[in-house]
Amino acid sequence: MQTTFLGDLEVSVLGLGCMGMSQAYGKADLAESERTLHRALDLGVTFLDTANVYGMGHNEKLVGRVLKDRRDEFVLATKFGIWMEDGNRGVNGRPEQVRDRCEESLKRLGTDVIDLYYLHRLDKTVPIEDTVGAMAELVREGKVRYLGLSEVSARTLRRACAVHPISAVQSEYSLFTRDPEAHVLPACRELNVGFVPFSPLGRAMLTNRLQELDAQDKSDMRSTMPRFQGESFDNNLAMVRAFAEYAESRGCQAGQLALAWLLAQGEGIAPIPGTKRVAYLEENVAAADLELSEDEVDEIASIVDPLRVSGERYVASGMASLDRD
Numbered sequence: 001m002q003t004t005f006l007g008d009l010e011v012s013v014l015g016l017g018c019m020g021m022s023q024a025y026g027k028a029d030l031a032e033s034e035r036t037l038h039r040a041l042d043l044g045v046t047f048l049d050t051a052n053v054y055g056m057g058h059n060e061k062l063v064g065r066v067l068k069d070r071r072d073e074f075v076l077a078t079k080f081g082i083w084m085e086d087g088n089r090g091v092n093g094r095p096e097q098v099r100d101r102c103e104e105s106l107k108r109l110g111t112d113v114i115d116l117y118y119l120h121r122l123d124k125t126v127p128i129e130d131t132v133g134a135m136a137e138l139v140r141e142g143k144v145r146y147l148g149l150s151e152v153s154a155r156t157l158r159r160a161c162a163v164h165p166i167s168a169v170q171s172e173y174s175l176f177t178r179d180p181e182a183h184v185l186p187a188c189r190e191l192n193v194g195f196v197p198f199s200p201l202g203r204a205m206l207t208n209r210l211q212e213l214d215a216q217d218k219s220d221m222r223s224t225m226p227r228f229q230g231e232s233f234d235n236n237l238a239m240v241r242a243f244a245e246y247a248e249s250r251g252c253q254a255g256q257l258a259l260a261w262l263l264a265q266g267e268g269i270a271p272i273p274g275t276k277r278v279a280y281l282e283e284n285v286a287a288a289d290l291e292l293s294e295d296e297v298d299e300i301a302s303i304v305d306p307l308r309v310s311g312e313r314y315v316a317s318g319m320a321s322l323d324r325d
């Protein structure tokens with residue numbers, strides 16, 4: 001697997017998103033998740049993404065337990081700043097709790113050091129300088145190697161970089177969600193900050209394998225997301241069908257083409273497709289070897305036209321919590 005740099009941190013060009021092993025997309029399968037984690041490292045996918053909130057600590061414990069004897073083989077990224085209590089989601093970037101959150105994650109992960117530690121969401125009640133200042137202390141103490149921010153605006157990124165180097169911004173970015181292209185991605189390039197696209201497969205939509213959702217299954221987070229509802233879902237699927245036909249004519253799977261398109265956006269971009277299945281992982285990994293011409297990159301972007309994507313990516317409260325330029 002090829003590598004790229006997020007700031008000074010070298011990672012495999014494709015990482016593995018571990019969230020779905022503990023929550024979000026249907027029934028968990030622990031045994032298959034464990035096989036997937038090992039297979040990822042065997043295939044050279046050495047950039048693993050988790051967060052303290054995924055499964056309320058379950059995901060960090062899973063990654064730590066399964067890979068405890070292979071800790072030196074991968075770059076470990078985790079996050080703090082979002083927490084759920086009594087079904088309510090909160091954001092907390094207050095500096096005085098940052099060390100405690102980090103210590104808890106280190107314990108769950110069974111490690112002495114987190115390679116990349118992200119603030120999961122900006123706490124709009126706390127100046128970013130204060131949160132990043134507390135995160136920088138963790139770097140000085142050797143608990144964390146590099147810092148990242150998730151879903152921040154270019155404005156916030158610039159303020160953060162003035163306090164401490166930021167190695168990566170992680171935000172939703174895919175053929176379906178092109179928002180980062182306007183401000184934050186150019187700012188990343190200017191400031192030598194890497195970019196980590198999350199939900200690069202549009203939460204499975206871009207694979208063309210998600211044909212329906214069980215609206216009753218509230219454990220599947222897509223059941224409330226506007227993009228996956230009713231007419232919006234049907235419109236989006238129709239667009240993906242055309243995209244899948246294009247992929248077929250090119251001899252690859254739709255999901256692979258979606259990942260290759262992201263990789264073609266330039267250096268310092270490391271998408272983290274999420275899966276709990278070995279077969280999907282193996283298919284996704286092969287996308288790193290697909291080379292697209294400039295014409296193909298443009299053609300793909302015109303088939304999955306962001307202006308024709310129906311529905312927001314989050315419900316209104318989720319959209320309001322984002323830090324946008």
Ligand SMILES: NC(=O)c1ccc[n+]([C@@H]2O[C@H](COP(=O)([O-])OP(=O)(O)OC[C@H]3O[C@@H](n4cnc5c(N)ncnc54)[C@H](OP(=O)(O)O)[C@@H]3O)[C@@H](O)[C@H]2O)c1
Nearest residue numbers: 017018019025198199200201202203204273274275276280
């Ligand atoms: N910073 C943030 O706020 C944030 C938000 C969301 C996610 N993330 C991170 O980003 C990672 C990736 O994003 P994501 O998991 O939300 O979305 P994603 O990678 O776009 O899609 C994951 C979904 O696609 C399915 N899938 C994966 N490969 C497939 C294939 N080859 N064919 C068919 N289906 C396939 C998975 O199925 P299975 O589950 O059945 O394997 C899962 O349902 C997460 O795991 C998490 O670490 C971060």
